[in-house]
Amino acid sequence: MTHKMVHLQIIGLKADVLPVIHTLGELGCLHIDRAGEDTGGMIHPLTVDAVLLRRQEELNLQLLQVSGMVDYLRIDPALAGLVEPDSAGLAEQIDQLLPHLQALVNRRDRLRAEQELLPRFEETMRKLLPLFPATASDADYVSFGLLLSREHAEVPGIIQRHAAEITGGRAEVTLGPIDAATQAMLITAPRAFAEAIGAMLDRQDVARLRLPTEFDSTSPDAAIASLRRRLNTVQEECTAVERELEALGRQYGPALAARQSVLQDELQTYNILSRLGETEQTFVVQGWTPQADLERLQTTLHERFGERVIVHTLPLTEADRRRAPVALTNPAVARPFEGLVHMYSTPRYDGIDPTRLMALFLPFFFGMMLGDIGYGAVLLGGMLLLRRRFKPGMLRNLTTILAYGAGWSILFGLLFGELFGPLGEELGLHPLLFDRASPAHLIDLLAMTLAVGVVHILLGLLLGLWEGVRGRDRHHLLERGGRLLGLVALLLVVGVLVDLLPEGLMTPALALLVVGTVLLSASLGKIGIVIGPIEMIGLLGNVLSYLRIAAIGLSSVYLARVAGEIAGAVGSIIVGIIIAVLLHVLNLVLGAFSPTIQSLRLHYVEFFRNFYEGGGRAYEPFRYRLATHE
Amino acid sequence: MENGLTAIGAGLAIGLAALGTGIAQSRIGAAGAGAVAEKPELAGVIILLVAIPETMVILGFATAAMILLLGG
Incomplete structure (x- = not known):
């Protein structure tokens, strides 16, 4: 069943437009259409002034911020009902929270990235460890780790030649495997050549293994040990930040959810303005409300705005009936x-x-x-x-x-x-x-499901026929009537074939089938001669589908x-x-x-x-x- | 021998129909998944389109049942 709908126009003085929209939002029973589309140019779309547009932009920005905070703190929007949305200081509280929350989230993201990166560094460092020469631990020497693809076999030779040229043969270069596709190269050279070697590596465009700066200057063994220690502390720090975020979520959850709803509602108000119409002095809201809600809507508007706002019910034309919104009941x-x-x-x-x-x-x-x-x-x-x-x-x-x-x-x-x-x-x-499941009852089972199918389809066809009669739709009457006659004819034919009905019914059944097919074909127009019989066979398929x-x-x-x-x-x-x-x-x-x-x-x-x-x-x-x- | 051939016939009736349904559903399903990703409101129509070729396997089932019942 569908609710009976009333088509109406609400007309008021322009000064009251926002309060009226607020009232309608609170009532929540008006489906608002674009106004003025069918009034012959008397009503124009409402012009939204620059002040309102600026406010809309501000609200969009604020909503983005608050929604981001709600997402970060994983707040349930249903918490919005727990606080008074207009309570003093709600917006200020949230403004103060924003920088703190941003800092926390950034820190959490950095820690998570570190958590992912450090084990990879550790693994690579362990593989590089056998490559380090004795001089690598010397403070006067510096080491460069490179990750090279095995596909380019000539690259290690080129790097080695350049390093030897820069240092006059004082650079130690070692090569070792990382995995099937990558090999590592380690260049250890006196610190004086660090800058020149670094520049050469940049020119060659090879992937450098860069340790976080805090591990860069230590010896390889010390770097691995300190990586391990850091990994443990990162885990602890990350958990602490997560806990703090959870605590903030609990503390500010209802306030943030309420603020988000307030902003969404306010934005909705501005968005709905674009559907309104206007004349020189008045605004026009056009929409639909269920008959049951009409009185509530009229009374509330009258109580709040008196004669300044008029609710005008529009006659329901045939075109209106076709585009009326549907509320199921x-x-x-x-x-x-x-x-x-x-x-x-x-x-x-x-x-x-x-x-x-x-x-x-x-x-x-x-x-x-x-x-x-x-x-x-x-x-x-x-x-x-x-x-x-x-x-x-x-x-x-x-x-x-x-x-x-x-x-x-x-x-x-x-x-x-x-x-x-x-x-x-x-x-x-x-x-x-x-x-x-017994083979002896397979026929019974198939017959039972087919019977259910026939009843279901018959019911559908009867409803379709009734729709055709109600709407005086000749096409539907012919199509559904034809199908109905065809189905009845098929039932009679099957009844005669399985000896449930007297053989004398076969001829009338076949005649009925022909009449049904003709009706169905007639509903399909010129192509009906071909499509009609196919559709009739399709009806049999529909029954078998059950x-x-x-x-x-x-x-x-x-x-x-x-x-x-x-x-x-x-x-x-x-x-x-x-x-x-x-x-x-x-x-x-x-x-x-x-x-x-x-x-x-x-x-x-x-x-x-x-x-x-x-x-x-x-x-x-x-x-x-x-x-x-x- | 005769029973064996009957069983093979029934198997072929439903098996080939199922294969045909599967091929049709795979194509409709792949296109449908793309369409639903673009327009989630089409989900109902897509379920309907995916389900349409199933009639083939149901007819295969009916044929197999008739082979077993009438020919067995």
């Missing part, structure tokens, strides 16, 4: 399924909302596929536990949907006599309906059986139990995922195409974040 049981409908396409304002039907059929299909008391119970328990941990939103809705499916699964488990696959049979559980309920169900049963049999075949009881548990867990994970996707597909492809068009736009009221936190 469903009972709590069906509400988690609204997201799945939106995922396909938002319903049109005057179209059918399929949420309730989906809430009925989707868990039913799911249960029919999984169909196991054990898996159903584990899944139900798991989902109920998870549901408590998630905040309202998509994940929580998903756990609710799976919990419904798990409930149906327990029911179908009783009908099929399954408890963790064949375990139920071994414990004396008998199917109330039939054992779906066989997936049987196929997925059987794969689940057989995997459960395999789990039981492999566990039984292993000599050790403990190993057997471990294998069985692992395979059952795998089956349960597949059993939760696959039926969900397949049930969704049956809705999106087979069911919705018969009646559902979607293409509506969701109702997104202008609403302040702080109002939602409170």
Whole structure:
């Protein structure tokens, strides 16, 4: 079901524009459209002056800073409701915190970089250690470490020649392996030549191994020891900084979250101004509100602004109905399924909302596929536990949907006599309906799923036909009517073929099929002659598609059986139990995922195409974040 | 012998259909993942597109079931 919407215009004096927008943000029930698009030039887009634009820029900058702080301190935005957003000094407190936080974060980043780099230096130094000549520890000598690619075999020779030329043969050059692609070169020479050798290395453009300056002047052994010591202290310092950041997060969390919300709300106010219209003296807000909220909106505006602001409801034209935003209203049981409908396409304002039907059929299909008391119970328990941990939103809705499916699964488990696959049979559980894994009942299972498919598609076609009648849409009437007749004809033909119906019905059934195909072809225009019969065959494919309920169900049963049999075949009881548990867990994970996707597909492809068009736009009221936190 | 051939026939019916579905889904899935990365709101349509070739394997399953039931 969708909320009845009212199209309205709010007109007021320009001086009141910001207070009115604030009131609307607090009320949170108006979907604001761009004003003046259909008023024949009487209303122009609102001009935003330079002062407001500057303020908008300032707010953007402040929001960037605060959002950065919220991210660094990993603050939950829900904390915003814990403090009074207008409390004195909130902005000052945050301004003072900023430089301190920046310094802390910079320090943490430097320490983390050091933590990553030092072990690499240490490893390279250890590999270089055998290359150091005795003179390397002499204070009058200086060493240069180079990392050279093995691909350029001529480079070491060139460097060695240049070093000898610069020092008159007093440089000691050693070469050693680092890894498969790299080798290290060490040049040790009297300190007097340090600058000239450094310049030569820069000219040759080779990768120098540069130790952090504090280790540079010490001997190789001492450098490694001090690297190790530094690594330990870096770890401690990093932990201390992390703790300080956590403490700041706890101390300033609510204040920062509140400030972020205040800034976001204020920016939203300025952004919404671009959708407003104006005349010489007045501003105009144009939008949609649910009928149920209209009185609250009118009363609040009247109380705060008196006669200075007028709320004017606009007549709902046919064009308006097509572009009215859609707010779904469903009972709590069906509400988690609204997201799945939106995922396909938002319903049109005057179209059918399929949420309730989906809430009925989707868990039913799911249960029919999984169909196991054990898996159903584990899944139900798991989902109920998870549901408590998630905040309202998509994940929580998903756990609710799976919990419904798990409930149906327990029911179908009783009908099929399954408890963790064949375990139920071994414990004396008998199917109330039939054992779906038995070859003797395969036909029953296939017939059952096809029957479910026929009912589902018939329902879709009837809804589609009703939509066609309601909208007086000839195309829809022909198309859906043709499909409906074709499906009924196919049912009659099958009934006659399996001797359920008298043979005399065959001719009327075939005639019905021809009529249905003609109607369907007529709805498709000139290409209907070719496409119509193909579409009719496609309808048969749609019904057969419901066989997936049987196929997925059987794969689940057989995997459960395999789990039981492999566990039984292993000599050790403990190993057997471990294998069985692992395979059952795998089956349960597949059993939760696959039926969900397949049930969704049956809705999106087979069911919705018969009646559902979607293409509506969701109702997104202008609403302040702080109002939602409170 | 006859039972063996029936089983091979059923296996081929579902196996080849599954192979066809897999090939189709891999291409749609790869393109779909790219599309969802650009426009997350297309997720619903992409699930639908990825799921469409599954009808082939379901028809393969139906054929395999008929081979086993009627020919076995």
